[in-house]
Amino acid sequence: MTKIEAPSNCPSCNSVLNEVNHLLYCVNPHCGEKALKLIEHFAKTLKIKGLGPATIVKLDILHLEELYALTLDDIAHALGSQRLAVKLLDELERSQSAPLNVLLPAFSIPLVGKTATEKLSKVCNDIEEIDYEICRKAGLGEKTANNLCNWVENYFYEVSLLPFSFKFEKPVTPSATAGVVCITGKLVSYKTKAEAHQVLQELGYAVKTSLTKDVTILVNESGVESAKTTKARDAGVTIVTNLNQFIGE
Numbered sequence: 336m337t338k339i340e341a342p343s344n345c346p347s348c349n350s351v352l353n354e355v356n357h358l359l360y361c362v363n364p365h366c367g368e369k370a371l372k373l374i375e376h377f378a379k380t381l382k383i384k385g386l387g388p389a390t391i392v393k394l395d396i397l398h399l400e401e402l403y404a405l406t407l408d409d410i411a412h413a414l415g416s417q418r419l420a421v422k423l424l425d426e427l428e429r430s431q432s433a434p435l436n437v438l439l440p441a442f443s444i445p446l447v448g449k450t451a452t453e454k455l456s457k458v459c460n461d462i463e464e465i466d467y468e469i470c471r472k473a474g475l476g477e478k479t480a481n482n483l484c485n486w487v488e489n490y491f492y493e494v495s496l497l498p499f500s501f502k503f504e505k506p507v508t509p510s511a512t513a514g515v516v517c518i519t520g521k522l523v524s525y526k527t528k529a530e531a532h533q534v535l536q537e538l539g540y541a542v543k544t545s546l547t548k549d550v551t552i553l554v555n556e557s558g559v560e561s562a563k564t565t566k567a568r569d570a571g572v573t574i575v576t577n578l579n580q581f582i583g584e
Contacts, residue, residue: 341359342359345361345363345366345368346368348361348363348366348368348369350362350363350366370397370398371388371391371392371397373442373443374386374391374396374397374399374402375387375388375391376441376443377399377441377442377443378391380437380440380441381430381433381437381438381441382430383423383426383427383430384422384423384426385419385422385423385426386423386426386427390414390423393413393414394409394410394413394414395413398493399494399497400493400494400496400497402427403427403431403497403498405424405427407420407421407424408420410423410424431498431499433499434456434500434502434503434504435452435455435456435461435462435499435500435501435502435503435504436449436452436453436455436456436503436504437449437452438499438501439451439452439455439483440452442486442490442494444482444483444486445482446476446478446479446482447479447482447483447486451473451475451479451483452503453506454473454474454475455469455470455473455475455503456503456504456505456506457473457505457506458472458473459473459503460502460503461500461501461502461503462487462491462501462502463501465483465484465487466484467480467481467484470483470484512539513538513539513540514540514541514551514552515540515541515542515543515547515549515550515551515552516535516540516541516542516543516550516551516552516553516554517542517543517544517545517546517547517550517552517553517554517567518531518532518542518553518554518555518578519546519553519554519555519557519561519563519564520555520556520557520559520561521556521557522554522556522578523556523577524556524577524578524579525578531554531578534582535582538582540552546563546566546567546572550567550572551572551573552572552573552575552581553567553572553573553574553575554575554578554581555574555575555576556575556576556577556578558576
């Protein structure tokens, strides 16, 4: 039986590999393959269409600042297509509006994902306010807080000149200017309750998942007089049997 020898050096940059929990890692921050993967993850997180692995290689970039410094001519020359260049440049310009809630997870900081940044957005305005204390106040775990603070202190300078605001987008609490709605049973007007929730919130309704005391409208399109419907009716809550008709669609 042939014995397989584990590699001691990175096949991309030839740096000595580090073993952590029986797994080998390249810790060279300038490793070409590693840089490509980081850009690939960045593009996927920000949903930059047309910036897949093959395109990144063609563009011959290893750093995000190079990506946002590309001109239309640069991209067209690399991709051999003016049409694709225009589309990609539009995508890059669109991505610049990404709030810090989306941007931080795109930088591949260990344990820092969407859940962590949404928590931070409730207690923090921008990247300059991030420190260990604010991370813990937001509810981040010790390792996550340490990873994020270490990145801010030691690596943020590498991307600080990118064309982003580095500000958090604050979570929006739906107002109840039009009323408070609860949906019970299966819907007919919409495929999912989530879709109906979004429409109602855009029209100024607050949406609750249960029949709380502040509910003023109960949507029941099932035709079944459930216990929840009876309770709502007895409480003087408006019962809606056709949501589209109710909102005027």
